[in-house]
Amino acid sequence: MRMAPVIVGLGGSTSAVSVTGLALDRCLALAAEGGAEVRAFDGPFLAGLPIFSVDATPSAAAVELAEAVRGADALVVATPGYHGGMSGLVKNALDHLELLRDDRRPYLDGRAVGIVVTSSGWQACGTTLVAARSAVHALRGWPTPLGVMINSAEQYPDASGRFDARAEGALTVMTQQLLDFAGWQAAARAAVS
Template sequence: MDMERNMQSTINILGVAGSMRSGSYSTEALKMALELAKKHGAEVRLLDLSKTVLPLRDPSAPASEQVEAAAKAVAWADALILASPDYHGSMSGTIKNFLDHFYKEFAGKLFGYIVASHEKGLTAMDQMRTAVRQCCGWSMPYGVSINGEQDFANGQIANAEVSRRLEMMSRDLVVYGRLMRGQFARDLGSSEPYTFAAHYRVLLKSAS
């Protein structure tokens, strides 16, 4: 990790769209969140998994062009927003497959969550948080739930509370993501043995 870049003010935020449906509410809300993050000084990118279609995770298979493109986007990101529809109380298989492809690449990065759901999407968010935690990523303590046609009108969010939560999450992701990125970089560069980043310091040395 480049220490000098991590001390700069710009933060890179990757939005990962996990719906295969054209006109997806979760994807549209994600695009809005990324635009709001830009207003707070972030550089943003969208990884739309309906266009960059990842094969099912097979550790024995060589990386496809799509997996390599996703890996470059994840490496670029300092923080991520995962957006998913709520399928039977869980995240979409598309998002789960995306998470399956990565592990240490998420370490020290902050994640936000958007779920399109008629049931608030709480279990879907909790499952995404669990997967991210297992990869030693950090999660925002709240997410944004979109209730489809009730919250959207003419392609825009009509629910003022949802708009406020999107604004809050986008702002907080920029502010706290920058702080966590800087501290994680400092810890990686130190020799202090008992820190969250110490494990990754060892992994990075063994990989080099």
């Protein structure tokens, strides 16, 4: 029986200095410190996914992503805010979760999903967080009570990848919510077994 929760992170951008990618890495580091097994699907990986098509044979990368999510207890979705919504890169990755449609737990069912949005301005952060939470709901996931918004114009990480106290605190709280939810789900499954 698996003891450590598995948390899959997806997101970032293709930029080598992606604030979104750094935020995703920070969440996964915090989750690992909390005892989770973590796996990241970063911007360069997501950029290699073909544009999702219902009629296309899934690529090896799409199958790899779907298999990881299938085995996950929780997810972190990190996206830059582009024009009031999530990036096409992240949305395309979520679209590939259609491969989980016929699972016993379809899509993101029964999984907590922490959402991190970065943008150079608070308005784009807010609208993107709402859009990302809506997509997670549509995929039957459970967005954490706290979604994290990082204004990259004001909250750029330092050389170690850590953010200012407000952003760091929010990432810590959201990650703990993921760990708590995964623990509660595991306990509930064990109680009915």
